[in-house]
Amino acid sequence: MAKPVKIRAKLKNGIASVKALMPHPMETGSRKNAEGVVIAAHYIETVTCELGGKVVLTAQWGPSVSKNPYFAFKVPGAESGDTVKISWVDNLGESSSGETTLK
Amino acid sequence: MKPICTRRKILQGLLALAGMALMPLQLFARNGAAFNATGADEAMRALFGDKSVTASEKVRLKAPDIAENGAVVPVTVTADIEGVQSISLVVVENPNPLSARFNLAPGGVPDISTRIKMGKSSEVIAAVETQSGVYTASTDIKVTIGGCGG
Numbered sequence: 049m050a051k052p053v054k055i056r057a058k059l060k061n062g063i064a065s066v067k068a069l070m071p072h073p074m075e076t077g078s079r080k081n082a083e084g085v086v087i088a089a090h091y092i093e094t095v096t097c098e099l100g101g102k103v104v105l106t107a108q109w110g111p112s113v114s115k116n117p118y119f120a121f122k123v124p125g126a127e128s129g130d131t132v133k134i135s136w137v138d139n140l141g142e143s144s145s146g147e148t149t150l151k
Numbered sequence: 152m153k154p155i156c157t158r159r160k161i162l163q164g165l166l167a168l169a170g171m172a173l174m175p176l177q178l179f180a181r182n183g184a185a186f187n188a189t190g191a192d193e194a195m196r197a198l199f200g201d202k203s204v205t206a207s208e209k210v211r212l213k214a215p216d217i218a219e220n221g222a223v224v225p226v227t228v229t230a231d232i233e234g235v236q237s238i239s240l241v242v243v244e245n246p247n248p249l250s251a252r253f254n255l256a257p258g259g260v261p262d263i264s265t266r267i268k269m270g271k272s273s274e275v276i277a278a279v280e281t282q283s284g285v286y287t288a289s290t291d292i293k294v295t296i297g298g299c300g301g
Binding site: 063074076078093094102103104105106107108109110111112113114115117118119120121122123124125 | 181182186222223224225227242245246247249250251252253254255256258259260262263264265266267268269
């Protein structure tokens with residue numbers, strides 16, 4: 049089971065500033081290990097962000113997003129008490145998510 | 152009187168439901184051709200088709216001039232543009248230039264930050280898509296240590 053997404057969210061004037069960290073190796077498939085064997089590609093393909101159960105942003109990533117991806121964005125129309133949920137699916141079908149509540 | 156819940160009706164209903172469930176997925180489906188493209192122009196074409204692409208000062212790409220570590224290059228894209236549908240990051244010199252694409256819900260705020268890998272020094276393009284066209288900003292980033300296999 050992949051590690052959960054860590055989220056920090058701040059609410060200001062109805063706009064939620066969300067920062068997320070997703071522990072993930074993000075292997076490109078072009079790196080080799082010490083024996084010269086290619087390490088298989090393993091990276092997050094899609095990320096979905098929800099505010100109060102409604103999808104507000106989706107992202108598609110290639111392997112050239114850094115290891116343990118950091119991702120920050122802003123969402124309008126947020127209210128105190130809303131839940132921010134971020135989930136991802138990688139190219140091997142693994143998935144994980146995390147959520148936090150706006151104060 | 153005909154029964155309301157025939158097997159055919161139920162199956163039709165189920166199919167309709169399945170169709171509805173699939174729709175949002177298709178909307179946000181990953182653009183494989185764009186991610187597999189090996190050239191920046193090819194990736195842009197796969198992303199935006201025939202939409203006009205123009206450089207605009209309303210798009211701001213914040214990134215370091217020199218990245219000490221190509222494996223972790225922080226970039227921020229913001230735009231003073233209404234009705235932004237998506238934001239894409241393209242690293243021209245990477246083997247697969249398209250790095251990430253973010254789709255905003257209607258009324259979303261175009262303000263995205265993330266970290267990307269760069270194989271070597273390269274031009275990085277931020278492309279902001281609206282209904283009417285694509286607006287870009289670009290910057291050259293020097294990489295002192297590569298991010299791919301280095």
